[in-house]
Amino acid sequence: MTKFYFIRHGKTEWNLEGRYQGSRGDSPLLPESYKEIKELADYLKNIQFEKIYCSPLKRTMTTAQEIKKYLNQPTLKIEVDPAFMEFNLGKMEKMKFTDAEAKYPEEVYNFRHHPDLYDPSKIEGESYPELFARMTPKIQKIYERYPESNILVVSHGAALGAEIRHLMGIPLAHIRDKGGLANTSTTILKTNDGKKFDCLEWNKTDYLKRKLDVTDII
Structure with missing residues (x-):
């Protein structure tokens, strides 16, 4: 059995501002996010x-x-892979959510609430x-390489939220039914064959020592 620990990155300046980052936008982590990542690592350290x-x-x-x-695991290596990038949100990237909603109301609404109707063209x-x-x-492929392991995947809120639910076999129309993932959250899936995935934890954040707000979730 392999367990995948899916981590959403720490909170950034654009997260706080309510701005789409996507796969081509980026902004620095907030100073307080470094403390929260340590709180996450304390949860994972054993x-x-x-x-x-x-x-x-x-x-x-x-x-x-x-x-x-x-984590204090000297042999642990990080492998960077573009497969784990955020959605390419095209023209909406770098825009504030409110501005994107005004300019592309159908695209924003369907992206968030009706993935089966979402047309990003x-x-x-x-x-x-x-x-x-x-x-x-x-x-x-990761499962095939490590069929009896614990794997950390650090990725992005919208991409992870969609992919995790897809791995669980949730139909596209219901991918967003459980809402989004918080910054520095952990979602754990297990699999015995790389095809069927069971969820052990969804959007776990109870190790964080602060109350989350709407800017934490996407």
């Missing part, structure tokens, strides 16, 4: 991990590096099926 995978964007790489620093973005096509094979 688990022996085989590998850390992360998106190549700075906010995820920094989060992964900070986690590794505190107007914004020149990435669809849900396109995201699954790059993330799912990578997860399956």
